[in-house]
Amino acid sequence: MQVKSNNYTGVKKWVDERLPVFSFVEDNLTNYPTPKNLSYFWNFGSLAGITLVIMIVTGILLAMQYTANSDLAFDSVERIMRDVNNGWLLRYLHMNGAHMFFIVVYIHIFRGLYYGSYKSPREILWMLGVTILLLMMATAFMGYVLPWGQMSFWGATVITNLFSAFPIIGESIVTFLWGGFSVDNPTLSRFFVLHYLLPFAIVGVVVLHIVALHMHGSNNPLGIDVKSDGDTIPFHPYYTVKDYYGLGVFLIFYLGLVFFAPNFLGHPDNYIPADPLVTPAHIVPEWYFLPFYAILRAVPDKLMGVLLMFSAVAVLFILPWLDTHKVRSSQFRPYYKQFFWLFFVNCFVLGWVGAMPAEGIYVTISRIATAYYFIFFLVIMPLLSKFEKGRVLPSSIASSVLSDKFESAPDQSFAK
Amino acid sequence: MAKKIIENKYQESTETKIDTEKRDFLFLTTGGLAIAGGALTAWSLINTMNPAKDVLALSSTEVDLTPIDEGQSLTVMWRGKPVFIKHRTQIEIQEAREVDIDSLKHKDLDESRVKNPSWLVVLGVCTHLGCVPLGQKVGDAKGDFGGWFCPCHGSHYDTSGRIRKGPAPLNLEVPPYEFVSEEIIKIG
Numbered sequence A: 001m002q003v004k005s006n007n008y009t010g011v012k013k014w015v016d017e018r019l020p021v022f023s024f025v026e027d028n029l030t031n032y033p034t035p036k037n038l039s040y041f042w043n044f045g046s047l048a049g050i051t052l053v054i055m056i057v058t059g060i061l062l063a064m065q066y067t068a069n070s071d072l073a074f075d076s077v078e079r080i081m082r083d084v085n086n087g088w089l090l091r092y093l094h095m096n097g098a099h100m101f102f103i104v105v106y107i108h109i110f111r112g113l114y115y116g117s118y119k120s121p122r123e124i125l126w127m128l129g130v131t132i133l134l135l136m137m138a139t140a141f142m143g144y145v146l147p148w149g150q151m152s153f154w155g156a157t158v159i160t161n162l163f164s165a166f167p168i169i170g171e172s173i174v175t176f177l178w179g180g181f182s183v184d185n186p187t188l189s190r191f192f193v194l195h196y197l198l199p200f201a202i203v204g205v206v207v208l209h210i211v212a213l214h215m216h217g218s219n220n221p222l223g224i225d226v227k228s229d230g231d232t233i234p235f236h237p238y239y240t241v242k243d244y245y246g247l248g249v250f251l252i253f254y255l256g257l258v259f260f261a262p263n264f265l266g267h268p269d270n271y272i273p274a275d276p277l278v279t280p281a282h283i284v285p286e287w288y289f290l291p292f293y294a295i296l297r298a299v300p301d302k303l304m305g306v307l308l309m310f311s312a313v314a315v316l317f318i319l320p321w322l323d324t325h326k327v328r329s330s331q332f333r334p335y336y337k338q339f340f341w342l343f344f345v346n347c348f349v350l351g352w353v354g355a356m357p358a359e360g361i362y363v364t365i366s367r368i369a370t371a372y373y374f375i376f377f378l379v380i381m382p383l384l385s386k387f388e389k390g391r392v393l394p395s396s397i398a399s400s401v402l403s404d405k406f407e408s409a410p411d412q413s414f415a416k
Numbered sequence B: 001m002a003k004k005i006i007e008n009k010y011q012e013s014t015e016t017k018i019d020t021e022k023r024d025f026l027f028l029t030t031g032g033l034a035i036a037g038g039a040l041t042a043w044s045l046i047n048t049m050n051p052a053k054d055v056l057a058l059s060s061t062e063v064d065l066t067p068i069d070e071g072q073s074l075t076v077m078w079r080g081k082p083v084f085i086k087h088r089t090q091i092e093i094q095e096a097r098e099v100d101i102d103s104l105k106h107k108d109l110d111e112s113r114v115k116n117p118s119w120l121v122v123l124g125v126c127t128h129l130g131c132v133p134l135g136q137k138v139g140d141a142k143g144d145f146g147g148w149f150c151p152c153h154g155s156h157y158d159t160s161g162r163i164r165k166g167p168a169p170l171n172l173e174v175p176p177y178e179f180v181s182e183e184i185i186k187i188g
């Protein structure tokens, strides 16, 4: 490795030669060259990172007050709400933080889908992202069980029972997951331990995600490679300021929920203590699981439904090999762009039918939407890769950016 | 080629037009607000670790003194700590009051440590490093001064709970309490 310490003097030089803290920050944060044309869709990565930190901080403080025991858990959460100083704030920050986390990450993923960020050379970066999504889902699912309300209990029962769909070993897997013959105290304690552990696993994968990102740098709305220094600007101050601004807007939404509608995205039944003898009339998962839940229920066969639901996430892993079109950004792929937007709307349709009772017309809709979900990935993407003719790409980021700004306006106008 | 010239112009024009005063103002106000907001947020989060309302609500305990005969002691819990209630004999009271106050490490009159000379109420927490001194049970070591003896590092307390020998710096603390009636006290 090349020693870069010559740039520094004195103590800084001495330290940096031994532990490259200063050059690391310079290379990866301050001077890090970033495409100059990134839009606000590139804010969501840093927002996801910040949300993860918020979740860990509020989570650790909650864990200091929470009791992971099926007789005490519900009351301990109520005690957090009523007796602990600012406990209501702590819990609402954590609860709504989970919702915001999924909003941010889903936008981040759709961004990647639209601009082809999963394509070479960013395949591993993308797969690490999908891994983070899976870990987040597991973490959020187990977190939702902790308050031990009716939805916690029955959500846990239904989701763990998914594994009973597997032939022969299904039942023993479920018993193993429960640590007993129903969701009970042993289940709660292990879920608490895993809910505490997994976020730190997420932190680890996020680090890998960023290492992979910094190998080739960010993709950009044009989807073309950076070709010269003229295509980039240093991360600091340009994108630190932009990320900071994005954080402000994010906090308005997030804290708006926390302070004015803390239970808006939640389910009131979870304020009823868990009762193993009574199932709520209408049980639904949290909104962020609804599209997958809809896919599960669209299939009349138990095992097939479960497999299809897992495939809905798994298919994302092989995305870079399904869409092999050379052009990344949808801006230059007129056909892909339309199928993408249809896919986008389709996800909301899935989410909506997932929240509806599984009967009548809803079943039909969920089947059509499920079919499109998979056809988009498995049929449309490979076909378009072969037959779609992309538009002409701009020669460089700089030329495109400057032609937008200057060809339409007289030169002097910029100098004010 | 034409593009190249425009790009240079762009760089020149921004460099010459930087309004440093405005930049400093924005930087300082944004930074100041971020620090203030961060500090307030940090405090509201850290404050969750302070005693909660239910913990503070446990702050008083009533004790019926009738079952404690002269010469006997009772230990009760108050705020998670032991409180020693000692029904003192005449001799013990006398011992406590005859001490030369100047010879004490932590000078305090027995009269100011009790509300009723027969009843001594002190926290059973050694003022050295927090162990619970011996002397409550019959047969316990009571130390050289007939009160309590802390086994941890050898502090001796007298019949008024005052430190007489050993590393502890202060007398056993007298908690806030009052006689609700002749025979009942309320601690806290």
Ligand code: HEM
Residues within 6 Å of the ligand: A052, A055, A056, A057, A058, A059, A060, A061, A062, A063, A066, A077, A091, A094, A095, A098, A101, A136, A139, A140, A141, A143, A144, A145, A146, A147, A195, A196, A199, A200, A202
């Ligand atoms: C990836 C980050 C995380 C996510 C997505 C997440 C998600 C959740 C969710 C959805 C709940 C249920 C909220 C409710 O309905 O009350 C919850 C509860 C909880 N979480 Fe997390 N969490 C995360 C990180 C953590 C961490 C790192 C800890 C501890 C160190 C933690 C500790 C807790 C505790 C103690 C509860 C129960 C109290 C409550 O229900 O409010 N969480 N979490």
Ligand code: FES
Residues within 6 Å of the ligand: B126, B127, B128, B129, B130, B131, B150, B151, B152, B153, B154, B155, B166, B167, B168
């Ligand atoms: S704690 Fe009692 S003597 Fe040290």
